[in-house]
Amino acid sequence: MAQVIVVTSGKGGVGKTTSSAAFATGLAQAGKKTVVIDFDVGLRNLDLIMGVERRVVFDIVNVITGEAKLNQALIRDKRVDTLSILPASQTRDKDALTKEGVANIIEELSKDFDYILCDSPAGIEKGALLALYFADQAIVVTNPEVSSVRDSDRILGVLQSKSKRAEEKRDPVKEHLIVTRYAPNRVEKGEMLKLEDIREILAIPLLGVIPESESVLKASNTGNPVILDDGSTAGQAYKDAVARFLGEDRPHRFIDPEKRGFLSRLFGGRAA
Amino acid sequence: MPAPAASPRLEPFRLRGANFNLLVLRLLDPRIEVIVPAIADQFRRAPGFLRFAPLVIGLDDLQAAPQDIDFAGLAAELRRIEITPIGTVGGTPELRAAAQGAGLPPLRAAGGKDEEVPMAPPPAATAPAGPPPAPPLPPGTARPTMVIDHPVRAGQRIWAQGADLIINSTVNPGAEVIADGNLHVYGNLRGRAIAGGADNTEARVFALNFDPELVSIAGYYAVREGLTDAPIGKTVQVRLIGENMRFDRLG
Numbered sequence: 006m007a008q009v010i011v012v013t014s015g016k017g018g019v020g021k022t023t024s025s026a027a028f029a030t031g032l033a034q035a036g037k038k039t040v041v042i043d044f045d046v047g048l049r050n051l052d053l054i055m056g057v058e059r060r061v062v063f064d065i066v067n068v069i070t071g072e073a074k075l076n077q078a079l080i081r082d083k084r085v086d087t088l089s090i091l092p093a094s095q096t097r098d099k100d101a102l103t104k105e106g107v108a109n110i111i112e113e114l115s116k117d118f119d120y121i122l123c124d125s126p127a128g129i130e131k132g133a134l135l136a137l138y139f140a141d142q143a144i145v146v147t148n149p150e151v152s153s154v155r156d157s158d159r160i161l162g163v164l165q166s167k168s169k170r171a172e173e174k175r176d177p178v179k180e181h182l183i184v185t186r187y188a189p190n191r192v193e194k195g196e197m198l199k200l201e202d203i204r205e206i207l208a209i210p211l212l213g214v215i216p217e218s219e220s221v222l223k224a225s226n227t228g229n230p231v232i233l234d235d236g237s238t239a240g241q242a243y244k245d246a247v248a249r250f251l252g253e254d255r256p257h258r259f260i261d262p263e264k265r266g267f268l269s270r271l272f273g274g275r276a277a
Numbered sequence: 278m279p280a281p282a283a284s285p286r287l288e289p290f291r292l293r294g295a296n297f298n299l300l301v302l303r304l305l306d307p308r309i310e311v312i313v314p315a316i317a318d319q320f321r322r323a324p325g326f327l328r329f330a331p332l333v334i335g336l337d338d339l340q341a342a343p344q345d346i347d348f349a350g351l352a353a354e355l356r357r358i359e360i361t362p363i364g365t366v367g368g369t370p371e372l373r374a375a376a377q378g379a380g381l382p383p384l385r386a387a388g389g390k391d392e393e394v395p396m397a398p399p400p401a402a403t404a405p406a407g408p409p410p411a412p413p414l415p416p417g418t419a420r421p422t423m424v425i426d427h428p429v430r431a432g433q434r435i436w437a438q439g440a441d442l443i444i445n446s447t448v449n450p451g452a453e454v455i456a457d458g459n460l461h462v463y464g465n466l467r468g469r470a471i472a473g474g475a476d477n478t479e480a481r482v483f484a485l486n487f488d489p490e491l492v493s494i495a496g497y498y499a500v501r502e503g504l505t506d507a508p509i510g511k512t513v514q515v516r517l518i519g520e521n522m523r524f525d526r527l528g
Contacts, residue, residue, distance in 0.1 A: 155431050155450060155451055156431075158430045158431040158432075158449050158450075158451065159430060159431040159432040159451065161430050162430035162431065162432050162433045163432075165427075165430075205447075205465075206447075206449055206450075206467075208428050208446075208447065
């Protein structure tokens with residue numbers, strides 16, 4: 006049976022889609038057959054970040070309404086051959102998703118894949134609820150910022166009460182925390198929440214800390230998941246997170262402020 | 278939270294005895310047209326109070342013949358104002374029988390406070406053999422308690438109705454914990470804490486790490502901004518002294 010993983014946050018713009026793309030790519034690189042589904046119907050982004058937007062023919066809504074077969078809508082990644090993408094529809098809205106339709110898609114995908122990643126839309130409405138409903142595990146993406154932490158806390162409560170596992174009183178959804186856009190220097194100055202404070206409030210295991218990095222924006226705009234960029238600290242941090250998810254024990258990096266040398270202080274250089 | 282997997286059972290049900298804490302509505306007047314408006318008026322002042330709560334009708338104080346009381350009508354009227362009568366307690370056997378005829382079976386109070394069903398005349402009070410029985414505990418001394426073992430997260434609301442509430446974890450900002458009785462938080466209290474829900478001015482709030490958004494006892498409340506003098510971040514007990522909330526450090 007495939008593991009269904011929802012990537013969620015409550016708040017928008019914290020890096021759900023970036024993390025979904027990176028994580029799915031990382032799992033596929035580790036040889037796991039992985040499919041990533043964009044649940045953000047109406048505001049589809051995942052295909053852009055994965056660089057497959059020019060290959061979209063059918064989407065998840067077409068599959069649910071029976072206009073296309075699942076295999077016709079799945080897009081094979083050209084960089085990692087164990088990775089597939091199921092795009093969202095741009096022209097419909099979230100009401101086009103139904104619980105039965107999503108259940109059928111997940112059941113069918115379970116036969117062929119090891120991991121099914123669900124990239125959740127922001128909010129706690131229908132689209133987000135459907136994305137997390139079938140989850141076995143959840144990756145909660147949070148920024149070091151109070152409103153983001155509050156919304157993640159809220160979504161953890163929703164996971165505990167509204168997921169299929171909660172409804173069927175099975176083992177709870179396994180929760181993981183990813184903190185993105187973490188800038189240790191700004192934390193030191195008191196401009197960002199400390200990692201310990203975030204962990205204390207959310208009280209779930211930490212999977213990874215992704216440092217603030219300009220390479221993330223570049224990766225998004227060129228359609229290459231940042232995890233493929235070996236020179237990027239964010240990419241390396243995602244690689245660590247995937248390894249930890251698969252059971253490896255790796256120390257957390259990029260959480261302490263850099264010791265800045267004389268030259269970089271002089272010229273105001275920034276971390277790549 | 279871990280939930281046991283549902284295992285298939287062979288039998289379709291099990292019968293078990295259990296004790297319940299119920300409210301008794303002691304009737305002092307046999308006339309429905311007097312009772313029901315009085316109750317409705319009382320509960321209008323506290324909306325939501327007793328809504329759909331099970332209630333036992335006490336017949337001890339009633340000096341009336343069974344034919345003078347329309348039990349079926351009374352039950353129907355109570356249900357109309359969202360109170361659920363489930364049976365009767367006390368009263369004469371004739372009254373109990375009349376109520377049973379209207380679907381309100383007689384209940385027997387636990388703890389030996391209720392009289393036995395009179396099968397024979399009570400034994401004459403001659404030569405009491407052995408020590409007298411211990412006086413029964415006053416009813417309602419054992420307050421039920423609700424225990425929560427997981428963090429209460431933003432947007433979650435936990436209400437211990439008619440009970441004390443113990444949270445064995447943190448109450449996060451944006452969460453709300455409400456107890457009609459006392460409220461204990463053995464973790465960080467960062468959300469809204471409300472004790473003494475049903476105007477219980479004796480209720481208290483205890484927190485291992487006191488840093489709430491709002492704290493309230495029996496309707497008196499203080500928001501975080503007004504808590505400048507309270508020992509924030511410490512182990513604290515909150516109680517009402519008159520109309521003032523008092524914050525004492527514990528330990």
